[in-house]
Amino acid sequence: MYGLYQTGAADGRQNLAGFVFAEVLFAPGQTKVPAALLWHGSVITAKLPVAVTQQAVIVARCHVELFASERFGTTAGPAGSGGPG
Numbered sequence: 001m002y003g004l005y006q007t008g009a010a011d012g013r014q015n016l017a018g019f020v021f022a023e024v025l026f027a028p029g030q031t032k033v034p035a036a037l038l039w040h041g042s043v044i045t046a047k048l049p050v051a052v053t054q055q056a057v058i059v060a061r062c063h064v065e066l067f068a069s070e071r072f073g074t075t076a077g078p079a080g081s082g083g084p085g
Helices: 054-059
Strands: 040-044 063-067
Touching: 054 063
Parallel strands: 040 063
Antiparallel strands: none
16 A cells, blocks of 8 residues: 655655656545556656655656756756756
């Protein structure tokens, strides 16, 4: 099972598995929700509900570029991490 990524967690949520591709509706108490994970592409960090570092993406083996804003020239990753500019 997956949950919201949290760096200080000790129940498995400290390991990034990917990014949910689209909004998913669920009912309170529902234990399983089908969702597609994005693990190759671009993610705008300002749109995420939690902070994610480039290191977490690398450890997860996701092929994702993190960007601070919708202007893809502003990367949130380390210098030289790529991205259109």
